[in-house]
Amino acid sequence: MKNSVIKEGMKAPDFTLPSQDGGMVSLSQFIGNKSVVLFFYPKDESYGCTKEACSFRDNYEVFKETGAEVIGISADDEASHKSFAAHHKLPYILLSDKDRKVAGLYNIGRTLGVLPGRVTYVMDKTGIIRKVFSSQFNFEKHIEEALKILKK
Numbered sequence: 001m002k003n004s005v006i007k008e009g010m011k012a013p014d015f016t017l018p019s020q021d022g023g024m025v026s027l028s029q030f031i032g033n034k035s036v037v038l039f040f041y042p043k044d045e046s047y048g049c050t051k052e053a054c055s056f057r058d059n060y061e062v063f064k065e066t067g068a069e070v071i072g073i074s075a076d077d078e079a080s081h082k083s084f085a086a087h088h089k090l091p092y093i094l095l096s097d098k099d100r101k102v103a104g105l106y107n108i109g110r111t112l113g114v115l116p117g118r119v120t121y122v123m124d125k126t127g128i129i130r131k132v133f134s135s136q137f138n139f140e141k142h143i144e145e146a147l148k149i150l151k152k
Contacts, residue, residue, distance in 0.1 A: 006106050008132055012038070012123045015102045017073065017095040020081035025071070025093055031127040035068040037146045039120040040108045044076045044084035044094075052118070053090055055143045060091050066150040067125070073097050075116060118142070122149045 006013070016026040030036050039056065041049045056063075056070050063070050070092040076084070081094035097103055100116070108117040120142040122131040133145040 006121070006129065006132065008129050010129050012036075012121065012127050012129050013105050015105060017097055017102060018078050019096075020078055020085050020094045022078060025095055027071075027127070030069050031123075032125060035066065035125055035150055036123045036127075037063060037068050037070045037120065037150070038073065038123065039071070039118075039142060039146075040073050040103060040106065040116070041118050042116040043074060044080045045087070048118070049074070050088065051140070052142060053084070054088055055140050056092065057088065057090050059143050059147065062147060063150070066147070068122075068146075068150050069093070071095060073102060075100050075103070120146055122146050 012027060014026060014028045016024050019025045027036065041052055043049050053072060060070060072092065073095045075097055077098060078096045081096055084090065085094055103116065106121070108119050110116055117134065119132065119134040121129055124130050131145060131149040133142055135141055
């Protein structure tokens with residue numbers, strides 16, 4: 001599945017990464033129980049990523065009401081994620097993809113060849129990707145698009 005394009009209608013590739021709490025989290029532990037909103041973002045504490053992360057935070061209860069779990073992934077380490085989550089009171093899981101293997105698995109490219117991509121995947125309870133939304137600069141639109149799919 002490496003480097004193949006991940007599209008709507010496909011089964012989401014499973015992975016396991018360390019979380020901000022130090023535990024290991026696998027996508028497969030949610031499949032069968034919850035929908036998943038998986039968002040890849042460039043960097044903790046950067047302007048756009050903070051706006052996006054806080055927007056997911058501000059809508060977290062709405063995501064939970066739809067039966068979805070929100071998971072953020074970046075190349076920052078667990079300590080950075082722990083600090084970022086505490087600083088902005090983020091109630092959801094942040095995963096550390098230090099070597100960008102999962103970003104590679106999901107074919108997350110770079111914007112302008114420099115910035116790691118900002119892409120959101122919405123998966124149903126069976127692990128099928130129902131929406132892929134990619135926009136480096138339209139931060140809040142990620143939340144809007146995810147909620148639109150989950151509420152259907």
